[in-house]
Amino acid sequence: MNTLSINLLQGAAPQQGNFSFLIMIVAMIAVFYFLMWCPQRKRQKELQKFQNSLTVGQKIITSGGIYGIVKDTKDGESFIVIEIANGVKVEIDRNHVFADPASMMQR
Numbered sequence: 001m002n003t004l005s006i007n008l009l010q011g012a013a014p015q016q017g018n019f020s021f022l023i024m025i026v027a028m029i030a031v032f033y034f035l036m037w038c039p040q041r042k043r044q045k046e047l048q049k050f051q052n053s054l055t056v057g058q059k060i061i062t063s064g065g066i067y068g069i070v071k072d073t074k075d076g077e078s079f080i081v082i083e084i085a086n087g088v089k090v091e092i093d094r095n096h097v098f099a100d101p102a103s104m105m106q107r
Contacts, residue, residue, distance in 0.1 A: 051097050053081060063096045 054060070058070045060082065068082035071089055079091045 004075075034096055044079065047098075050100070051094050054094070057103050061098045063098045064094055067101060 038080060054070050056070055059067070060070060061067055062082075066082075066084055066085040068090070070080055071083045072081035073094075074080075078094055080094050080097070081089050081091050081104050083089050
């Protein structure tokens, strides 16, 4: 073989390696998408639905770990009033409601 054909063969090998590397990167991104981002987005949608459907008398847990009972909700308002002890009412942002204690027991 002459040197020109050897150089052409050697030049073709790295291109094939680069293509397989690109395929691996795309495959890794696809795995991360389906294993991490999709379930996380589903949990966020469920939490948002829960926060928007709060009703008076419902027991909740805040993101700070405070247990309380919803005493007042106003549609269109970003806050709710919860009672954390007898006669102790606190206004909190609706987005800081974390869960229903009954759903935490099921986990």
